[in-house]
């Protein structure tokens with residue numbers, strides 16, 4: 001399937017959705033409210049925020065919340081692009097766990113990180129997670 005690229009208007013929508021989603025973040029422990037928004041192959045935008053827990057290690061990042069809720073609510077199939085907003089002076093990249101989860105639904109997806117400052121990062125998941133382990137590795141498994 002051909003990978004399509006978001007239009008400038010779609011990037012602007014993704015950025016706004018990521019910033020808005022951060023307002024729903026549940027971050028009583030880190031006070032670090034992150035928002036994410038994913039664009040799917042049907043041009044739908046799905047938001048997510050980080051949701052922390054008193055058992056600290058169980059918190060979920062904004063990017064994974066976006067993926068899981070989009071799948072549960074809307075049957076997400078393919079991610080074209082993700083935008084991540086962090087409340088920082090410089091943009092930050094998704095954590096390793098989120099890179100892996102993003103890879104499941106969009107191995108070649110585009111990643112934009114935005115923040116409260118003027119800088120942004122535009123990259124790809126291929127750059128962030130080279131030699132990824134994904135669904136194809138399971139189907140490649142030798143029959144026993």
Ligand SMILES: O=c1ccn([C@H]2C[C@H](O)[C@@H](CO)O2)c(=O)[nH]1
Pocket residue numbers: 027030032034049050051052059060061062063084092093094095098
């Ligand atoms: O890309 C990132 C990085 C961090 N966090 C969350 C996890 C935790 O709730 C808080 C501090 O790490 O920010 C995200 O949601 N996405």
Ligand SMILES: [Zn+2]
Pocket residue numbers: 061062063064094095096097098099
């Ligand atoms: Zn993460």
